[in-house]
Structure formats: C-alpha cells, structure tokens
Amino acid sequence: MLFRFSKFGTAAAMQTDLRSHGLWERTAPPAPYAEALYSTIDTDVVIIGAGYTGLSAALHLAQAGYAPVVVEAAQIGFGGSGRNVGLVNAGMWVKPEDFPGVLGPIYGQRLLTLLGQAPDLVFDVISAHAIACEATRVGTLHCAPDERGLSDLTERTRQWARWGAPVSLLGAQETARLIGSCDYKGALLDRRAGTVQPLAYARGLADAAIGAGARIFVNSPVTGMMQSGDRHIIDTPRGQVRAAKVIVATNAYSTGPFAAISDSLAPLPYFNVATAPLSPSMRARILPEGHGAWDTRSVLSSFRMDAAGRLVFGSVGGLGRWDAAVHRDWARREVTRLFPQLAGVDFETEWSGSIGVTATRLPRLHRLAPGVVAMAGYNGRGIAPGTAFGRVLADMTAGHTPDSELPLPVMNLPEPDALRGLRGLIYAVGSGLRHFAGARRPR
Incomplete structure (x- = not known):
C-alpha cells in the first residue's frame, strides 16, 4: 500500500x-x-x-x-x-540537451524552460514580498579544476547559449580574479543565478x-x-x-x-562549514564580486560569502559520529589550499543535511x-x-x-529503491575516503 x-x-x-x-x-x-x-x-x-x-x-x-x-x-x-549552501541556480546537473533524451522532446523542452527561468521567479518573489534573505544576483561560477572539467563546462556553455541563456565561459585568469584562487582552469558564469540566505x-x-x-x-x-x-x-x-x-x-x-x-x-549527505567574518582585505580578494561557486569534481565543493563576509564552504559528506572529524579536517586543508591567506582561520559553525537523488x-x-x-x-x-x-x-x-x-x-511513485541504503552508504563512505586523502598533497 x-x-x-x-x-x-x-x-x-x-x-x-x-x-x-x-x-x-x-x-x-x-x-x-x-x-x-x-x-x-x-x-x-x-x-x-x-x-x-x-x-x-x-x-x-x-x-x-x-x-x-x-x-x-x-x-x-x-x-x-x-x-x-544557498546557490540559486538555473537548470539541473543534467546538461540542457540531455533533458529531451530523458523526458522526450515535449517534456524536455518544457522542463528546461521552467528551470531556466526559475531564478527569475525566486528573485521576483523576494522583491515582491521584501524578503530579507541576503539576496545577491551577480551570477554563479561553475569551476573547472582540470581539463576534463573545462571540457564539460565548454559543452554546457555551448548548450545553454543555444537556448539564449546569459552564460559565458571564462578563462583561467578571469576565473582567478573572480574566485581569488588560481586553482581553476576556467569557469562557466551564469548571470541568471545568485545566492540567498536559504x-x-x-x-x-x-x-x-x-x-x-x-x-x-x-x-x-x-x-x-x-x-x-x-x-x-x-x-x-x-x-x-x-x-x-x-x-x-x-x-x-x-x-x-x-x-x-x-x-x-538515494540519500546524498552534504555538509557546510563557515568561518567567522573575514577582514575587509580578505573579503576584497576572495569572491570579491559576491559570486557563489562550485566545481566539477565528482565529490564536488561549493563556496560563497554571506552578507557579513563569512566564507561558507561545503561538500559531499555528513557530520555524524564517525565522519565529522574527517570532513572538518579536509575542509580546513582544502580552504587553505584554495585560499592560502586563510591559513589558520577556523570554522565558526558547521551543519549538514540530506539530498534526494533520482x-x-x-x-x-x-x-x-x-x-x-x-x-x-x-x-x-x-x-x-x-x-x-x-x-x-x-x-x-x-x-x-x-x-x-x-x-x-x-x-x-516507483517501487522503493532496493539499493537505496547501499547507494547512501557509497556516497557517505566514498566522500569520507576521498576527503581523508584529499588535499594532503599538491594537485
């Protein structure tokens, strides 16, 4: 039943x-x-x-x-x-031209149109009802740490541009300026997007x-x-x-x-940590124009500033009894690797939740x-x-x-996913193992 x-x-x-x-x-x-x-x-x-x-x-x-x-x-x-994390993005993880392949041409086009315009609705609602939620709409940056990621973003940019979306593929130099880190080979800037205090x-x-x-x-x-x-x-x-x-x-x-x-x-655990408010000089160098960002890695990272200048940084993983220390320590190392000027900066808060994956x-x-x-x-x-x-x-x-x-x-409603528990365990253990080893040596 x-x-x-x-x-x-x-x-x-x-x-x-x-x-x-x-x-x-x-x-x-x-x-x-x-x-x-x-x-x-x-x-x-x-x-x-x-x-x-x-x-x-x-x-x-x-x-x-x-x-x-x-x-x-x-x-x-x-x-x-x-x-x-508070990123207001258009679309989904699936590339635009994959929508019809999954849903057929009619539903694929309808869904893509709806989701492409969805950030407009969010910011229109915020404006109409004067919602105080630190809303910022300067776009988000999907960042490529390697050539494979850059190839993926090049194709995503091409596909969104065919739909008339205001997107651009940025080179390494412009990406470094907007991120405040030289770790990325490029980024997809989507001007439809933005951030909110969720x-x-x-x-x-x-x-x-x-x-x-x-x-x-x-x-x-x-x-x-x-x-x-x-x-x-x-x-x-x-x-x-x-x-x-x-x-x-x-x-x-x-x-x-x-x-x-x-x-x-399938339950995908995700956690976030946040620093104390950064100094004005640090804020001027890290995400200086207020973009939210995330990368193309399979165990991705996301990061943004809040209105008070705290760096919010997150990734796949939970904060349970066995994995909290692993993810917390990895986040410290990874933040320091991306932003060396933050070496020694501790996290003020941490939290986690679950994402439903189809x-x-x-x-x-x-x-x-x-x-x-x-x-x-x-x-x-x-x-x-x-x-x-x-x-x-x-x-x-x-x-x-x-x-x-x-x-x-x-x-x-489909039948319960018989492998749901296993998939969740794979996500949790896989992210824990990746983070246990990650950022311990230069990439």
Missing part, C-alpha cells in the same frame, strides 16, 4: 541541534509565529511540508483565493530548505504565504492519511485536517505515511492517489526548482494546468 501508518513523536525544534542548520539558524530573521495543530480543520487544500515547494505552493494558492493549510513535522525550513528565504516565503491567507502549523508530523468520500483526512498527533486536495512537499525528508517517497530516492538526476512529479500530488528529487537544486514547482503544483491543484500541459509527466 502507498500510505503507511506510523506513530512517531513531534520533531524537536531545529535550534536544539547546532549541526542541523548552523550559520543559517544563527543569522536568519525569526520565523513567523506558528503553533502545532490542536484542532480539526476543513479546507480546500492541505500541503505537507514547509520547505520551498510547500511554501511556494501555499503562497501561490493563497494569492489565487484559496485557503491552504500547511502542516510541517518540525519547523519552517527544517529540511533541505534550511540547510543548503533559511531566511524559507521563512520569508512562509511570512508571505501567511500574509496572503495561508495557515501554517509546525511540530505536527503527519501520522496517517485516509480518504472519506471526497475528502482526504490528514492525522497529526493532536489534530486533523480534512481537505479535497493534498500536496506532498516533503521530498528527501518524507516519513510516516509518505516514507515511500524518500524510500525511492536515477535520472531530474525531479519527479507523482500522483499518489486521486487529488494527491507530490514532488520529489531536486538532486541538490532545491531553491529555484522548488519555488517554481510550488507554483506548478498550485496551478495544477487549482485546476488551471491540466496534466497535458505540465512540465513533467505525472507518474506513479
């Missing part, structure tokens, strides 16, 4: 775990007031999950005159929406949705779901929501009745039951796609967009 019933306790607030949200929890504006669900509510649409997708759907539905109710197991932005953006979306008429309930994990006539009944430990339509926006953090969603994804590296749109839809698998590109698909789900749920006009085919 699709919906599995389980009982589990209310999730703890994110503030109790300093490694869950790190810098973002310390520097984000407070979340809008929300309490747990203690009553029975009847509404037209209930949304499960208060991340980018769920909050965007709530905002767009409320603006269209609906009265959506959002039910969140923990806190606003608790999942990947409050833990990522938890602040999630909280700002929530505030905008509430202002438009949505209701959000936190610390209310869904413990069961059933259908009664034309209504779906969503149970939480202390309350219940009855709705005609359901949007499930829990992705890699799906549990309880919706655990089959996360079971169909076999195609493209997101999936599911119909779990009549009137119940779900998104899954942003593959590490949650901010712009999550915001865009939140609007898509809102339009779909409101009946404005039929299945035939959607940017993805609607599919049943």
Whole structure:
C-alpha cells in the first residue's frame, strides 16, 4: 500500500541541534509565529511540508483565493530548505540537451524552460514580498579544476547559449580574479543565478504565504492519511485536517505515511562549514564580486560569502559520529589550499543535511492517489526548482494546468529503491575516503 501508518513523536525544534542548520539558524530573521495543530480543520487544500515547494505552493494558492493549510513535522525550513549552501541556480546537473533524451522532446523542452527561468521567479518573489534573505544576483561560477572539467563546462556553455541563456565561459585568469584562487582552469558564469540566505528565504516565503491567507502549523508530523468520500483526512498527533486536495512537499525528508517517497530516492549527505567574518582585505580578494561557486569534481565543493563576509564552504559528506572529524579536517586543508591567506582561520559553525537523488538526476512529479500530488528529487537544486514547482503544483491543484500541459509527466511513485541504503552508504563512505586523502598533497 502507498500510505503507511506510523506513530512517531513531534520533531524537536531545529535550534536544539547546532549541526542541523548552523550559520543559517544563527543569522536568519525569526520565523513567523506558528503553533502545532490542536484542532480539526476543513479546507480546500492541505500541503505537507514547509520547505520551498510547500511554501511556494501555499503562497501561490493563497494569492489565487484559496485557503491552504500547511502542516510541517518540525519547523519552517527544517529540511533541505534550511540547510543548503544557498546557490540559486538555473537548470539541473543534467546538461540542457540531455533533458529531451530523458523526458522526450515535449517534456524536455518544457522542463528546461521552467528551470531556466526559475531564478527569475525566486528573485521576483523576494522583491515582491521584501524578503530579507541576503539576496545577491551577480551570477554563479561553475569551476573547472582540470581539463576534463573545462571540457564539460565548454559543452554546457555551448548548450545553454543555444537556448539564449546569459552564460559565458571564462578563462583561467578571469576565473582567478573572480574566485581569488588560481586553482581553476576556467569557469562557466551564469548571470541568471545568485545566492540567498536559504533559511531566511524559507521563512520569508512562509511570512508571505501567511500574509496572503495561508495557515501554517509546525511540530505536527503527519501520522496517517485516509480518504472519506471526497475528502482526504490528514492525522497529526493532536489534530486533523480534512481537505479535497493534498500536496506532498516533503521530498528527501518524507516519513510516516509518505516514507515511500524518500524510500525511492538515494540519500546524498552534504555538509557546510563557515568561518567567522573575514577582514575587509580578505573579503576584497576572495569572491570579491559576491559570486557563489562550485566545481566539477565528482565529490564536488561549493563556496560563497554571506552578507557579513563569512566564507561558507561545503561538500559531499555528513557530520555524524564517525565522519565529522574527517570532513572538518579536509575542509580546513582544502580552504587553505584554495585560499592560502586563510591559513589558520577556523570554522565558526558547521551543519549538514540530506539530498534526494533520482536515477535520472531530474525531479519527479507523482500522483499518489486521486487529488494527491507530490514532488520529489531536486538532486541538490532545491531553491529555484522548488519555488517554481510550488507554483506548478498550485496551478495544477487549482485546476488551471491540466496534466497535458505540465512540465513533467505525472507518474506513479516507483517501487522503493532496493539499493537505496547501499547507494547512501557509497556516497557517505566514498566522500569520507576521498576527503581523508584529499588535499594532503599538491594537485
């Protein structure tokens, strides 16, 4: 059966775990007031999950005159929406011309168009609702540490340029100027992109949705779901929501009745660390124009500055009991190798989360039951796609967009990935081994 019933306790607030949200929890504006669900509510649409997708759907539905109710197991932005590095990128990891090969020409073109324009939506929403989230839109840099990476970026640049995207392939000298490191042979500059404080953006979306008429309930994990006539009944430990339509926006953090969603994804751990604010002279030399960046390595690194001049640096891997020291020590060595002027600079905060990875590296749109839809698998590109698909789900749920006009085919949830645990272990152990050996000798 699709919906599995389980009982589990209310999730703890994110503030109790300093490694869950790190810098973002310390520097984000407070979340809008929300309490747990203690009553029975009847509404037209209930949304499960208060991340980018769920909050965007709530905002767009409320603006269209609906009265959506959002039910969140923990806190606003608790999942990947409050833990990522904060790069607002266009597209996905898949090259543009690979979209039709995976989805066919119609859906491939639709999805590519949607995701290519998704950063516009993010920054338009931020501007329209005056969301205080350190938004910067000067572009991002996809960096090549070797000739293989440079070849990949050359082809990506060619393909995006064919779509009219404002992208450029930079040489080593210009890349070194914009990064502040001579480690890269070139970079793809995508001017559509930018950076945000990711938890602040999630909280700002929530505030905008509430202002438009949505209701959000936190610390209310869904413990069961059933259908009664034309209504779906969503149970939480202390309350219940009855709705005609359901949007499930829990992705890699799906549990309880919706655990089959996360079971169909391979979990990719990712961690970030952040320095204390750097001196003005260091800030003038490292990412001087405010670009976010990441590289083409299979175990990639990403880095950016926050508004206070902290260097945020991340990579594949978790911060569990056995691997935290490995990844932390590697990050110190790698930051020093990239930016020798930071030798001896320690990290002020660290945090980690999980990315849901699909076999195609493209997101999936599911119909779990009549009137119940779900998104899954942003593959590490949650901010712009999550915001865009939140609007898509809102339009779909409101009946404005039929299945035939959607940017993805609607599919049943696949069977659980039998190798999910193994894939997750490979990601975790592989990144740990790579980082244990990495940066110990010159490349």
